[in-house]
Amino acid sequence: xxxxxxxxxxxxxxxxxxxxxxxxxxxxxxxxxxxxxxxxxxxxxxxxxxxxxxxxxxxxxxxxxxxxxxxxxxxxxxxxxxxxxxxxxxxxxxxxxxxxxxxxxxxxxxxxxxxxxxxxxxxxxxxxxxxxxxxxxxxxxxxxxxxxxxxxxxxxxxxxxxxxxxxxxxxxxxxxxxxxxxxxxxxxxxxxxxxxxxxxxxxxxxxxxxxxxxxxxxxxxxxxxxxxxxxxxxxxxxxxxxxxxxxxxxxxxxxxxxxxxxxxxxxxxxxxxxxxxxxxxxxxxxxxxxxxxxxxxxxxxxxxxxxxxxxxxxxxxxxxxxxxxxxxxxxxxxxxxxxxxxxxxxxxxxxxxxxxxxxxxxxxxxxxxxxxxxxxxxxxxxxxxxxxxxxxxxxxxxxxxxxxxxxxxxxxxxxx
Numbered sequence: 001x002x003x004x005x006x007x008x009x010x011x012x013x014x015x016x017x018x019x020x021x022x023x024x025x026x027x028x029x030x031x032x033x034x035x036x037x038x039x040x041x042x043x044x045x046x047x048x049x050x051x052x053x054x055x056x057x058x059x060x061x062x063x064x065x066x067x068x069x070x071x072x073x074x075x076x077x078x079x080x081x082x083x084x085x086x087x088x089x090x091x092x093x094x095x096x097x098x099x100x101x102x103x104x105x106x107x108x109x110x111x112x113x114x115x116x117x118x119x120x121x122x123x124x125x126x127x128x129x130x131x132x133x134x135x136x137x138x139x140x141x142x143x144x145x146x147x148x149x150x151x152x153x154x155x156x157x158x159x160x161x162x163x164x165x166x167x168x169x170x171x172x173x174x175x176x177x178x179x180x181x182x183x184x185x186x187x188x189x190x191x192x193x194x195x196x197x198x199x200x201x202x203x204x205x206x207x208x209x210x211x212x213x214x215x216x217x218x219x220x221x222x223x224x225x226x227x228x229x230x231x232x233x234x235x236x237x238x239x240x241x242x243x244x245x246x247x248x249x250x251x252x253x254x255x256x257x258x259x260x261x262x263x264x265x266x267x268x269x270x271x272x273x274x275x276x277x278x279x280x281x282x283x284x285x286x287x288x289x290x291x292x293x294x295x296x297x298x299x300x301x302x303x304x305x306x307x308x309x310x311x312x313x314x315x316x317x318x319x320x321x322x323x324x325x326x327x328x329x330x331x332x333x334x335x336x337x338x339x340x341x342x343x344x345x346x347x348x349x350x351x352x353x354x355x356x357x358x359x360x361x362x363x364x365x366x367x368x369x370x371x372x373x374x375x376x377x378x379x380x381x382x383x384x385x386x387x388x389x390x391x392x393x394x395x396x397x398x399x400x401x402x403x404x405x406x407x408x409x410x411x412x413x414x415x416x
Contacts, residue, residue, distance in 0.1 A: 002026065003093050023267070023287050027294035030087040034295045038083040038302025042076070046306060046313050049073035054121055072311060075117045076303065077319020081110045083299030084292075084326075092291040097154040098333055102292050102326065105141060109238065109325040112137040113317035128317065138238055138325065142231030145329055150223055156189040157335070158272075158282045185276070189284065193226045195335045196281060198342070198412035204281060205338065233337055234328045240347035241324025243354060243379045248311035249304055250381060250395045254346045254402045255323040256300040261343055261406040262327065263293040266334045268413065278413050281335055289333065296326060309392040339412065345405040346398055353380035 002020050019025040049055070055071035084106055092099045116129035149155050160168040169186040193207040207229065208222035245251035268274040270287030300323070306312040315323075327344055331337045341348050357378035365371035376386035384394045 001090050001094075002029065003091070023290050026091040027263075027290045030091040030291050030294040031298040033087040033090065034083040034298025035302045037086060038079050038299050039305050041082065042079045042303060042306050042313070045076065045079050046073050049075065049313070069311070072314055074121065074314040074316040075114070075318050076307065076313040077110065077113060077117075077315040077317070077322060080299045080303050080315060080319045081106060081322060083302055084295045087295040087298065088292050091295070093288050096285055096288045097148065097152050098286060098289050099292055101145065101148050101333065102289065102330065104144065105326055105329045106322060108137070108141050108144075109322040110318060113319065113321035116317040116321070134239075134321070135235060138235045139231050141325065141329070142234045143227065145234070145332060146223070146227040146230055149226075149333075150191070154285060155191075156284060157192045157194065158187040158189050158284060159192065160185040160187055187282070193222050194281065195338055198339055198409075199415060203279075229337070230332050233332060233340065234325055236351065237328035237340060237344055237347060238321050238325040240344070240351035241327070242317060242320040244347055244350045244381075245315060245320040246379055247381050247385070247391050247395055248309040249307050250346075250398055251320055251323060252300050252304045252307050252315065253395065253399050254344075255327065256297055256304065257399065257402040257406050258327050258343050259293050259296045259300065261409045262330050262334065262336070263290050263297065264410055265336050265339075265413070266290050266293060266330070269334050269336075280413065283335065286334060289330065293330065309395060339409055342405050342409045342412075346402050350379040350381065353378045353383070 003026065005017070005020055050073055053071075054075060055073055085103065088094075088099065088103060094100070094103075112129070112134060116134065119125045120128045162168055170183050171186050172181055172183055194204045195207070197203045197205045206222070207226045208218050210225050211218045211221040214221050241251055241255065244254060266289045267287055268278060269280060269283050270285065270289070272282050275282035303315065303319070307315065324344075324347060328337075328340070331340055331343060336343070353375060356374050360374050361371040375383040377383050381394055381398065385391060
C-alpha cells in the first residue's frame with residue numbers, strides 16, 4: 001500500500017515521498033512495524049490466552065524445569081503470522097507474484113498449524129491433527145508453488161545469450177543516470193528449472209540433467225522431478241522446524257537467523273548489478289521479497305521478546321509449521337534450495353537426530369531383541385538437556401552455530 005502511495009502524492013511534491021519506491025526503505029519499515037505488532041500485541045495475546053486458560057499440556061519426560069512450563073499460553077504463532085502478513089501488505093508491492101505466493105504460503109501453513117493446535121487445546125486431543133492431513137496440506141502447498149513457477153508469466157530467470165561456440169555475447173550499455181558506459185552480457189528471460197550450486201564457479205544446476213536420458217521428453221519430465229524435489233523440501237523443512245520448537249526461543253531465533261541470510265540472497269539475486277558482479281543468477285522482480293523477509297525477521301525477533309527463556313508464550317504448530325515452510329518456499333523461489341542444509345542447518349541436525357534415533361532403535365530391537373539409543377533423547381536438544389546443560393545455554397549455543405552457518409551461506413556468493 002505504501003508503495004502505491006507515491007503515485008497519489010507525487011503531484012504534490014512532498015519531500016521524501018520518493019523513499020517509498022526504495023526496497024531498502026520499505027524493508028526497514030516492514031521490520032520496525034512487525035516488531036511493533038509482535039511486541040505490543042504479543043503482550044495482549046498472552047493476557048487473553050491466560051484469561052481463556054489456553055495453556056500448554058506438558059508430558060513428563062524427566063527434563064529439568066519441564067513441568068514448570070505446564071499451563072504456559074500456546075498458539076502464539078498467531079502473533080507471528082500477523083507480524084508477517086500485516087507489514088507485508090502495507091509495505092510490499094502486493095501485485096508481485098512472489099509476494100502473493102509467500103503470503104499464500106504463510107496463510108496456508110498457518111491454517112494447518114492452527115487446526116493442529118485447536119484440536120490439541122480445545123478438543124483436548126493430544127495427538128492433534130492427523131499426520132496424514134498435515135502431509136497432504138504440505139504437498140498441496142508444494143504443488144501450488146510448482147504451478148506458480150511453471151505457469152506464471154512473471155516467474156522467469158534471465159540467462160546469458162551464447163553464440164555457436166558457447167561464448168557469452170556482450171553489449172555496451174550506458175547508465176541512464178550517470179552516463180557511464182559499461183560492458184555487460186546479453187541476456188534473455190526464460191522459464192527454467194535451474195538452481196544454484198554453492199562453492200562452484202559455474203554455479204548452476206538444472207534438474208533437467210537428471211532426466212537427460214529421456215531425450216525430447218526431458219523438457220516436461222524435468223518439471224515432474226522439480227515438483228517432487230520441492231515437495232520433499234517443503235515437507236522436510238516445515239516438519240523439522242516443528243521438531244526444533246522444543247525449548248524456549250530455539251526455533252524462533254534460528255528462523256530469524258536463517259531469514260536474515262535469505263534476505264541478503266534475495267536482494268542480490270533480484271538486483272541486476274549485484275547479480276552480474278557476483279556472477280549469480282538474476283531473477284527479475286525478486287528483490288521485492290526482501291520486504292517480506294524483513295517482516296518475517298521482525299516477527300520472529302519480536303516474538304522472541306516473549307518466547308526467550310523462560311518463555312511466557314509458545315508458538316505452537318501455528319507458528320512452527322509456518323516458519324519452516326516459509327523458509328523452504330522462499331529458498332525455492334530464489335533458487336537457493338541446495339543451500340538449505342547450510343541455511344537451515346539447525347533444523348537439519350534436529351531432524352537427523354530423530355531419524356537416526358528411531359532407525360537405530362528399530363534396527364537393534366530387530367537384531368538384539370532390545371532397542372538401543374544413540375542419543376539420551378531426541379530431538380538432539382533434549383539429549384543435551386538430559387546431560388544437565390541448562391536450557392538457556394543450549395539455545396544460545398545453537399544460535400551461535402546457526403550464525404556460523406549463516407556466514408558460510410553468505411560466503412558462498414563469493415567463495416567459488
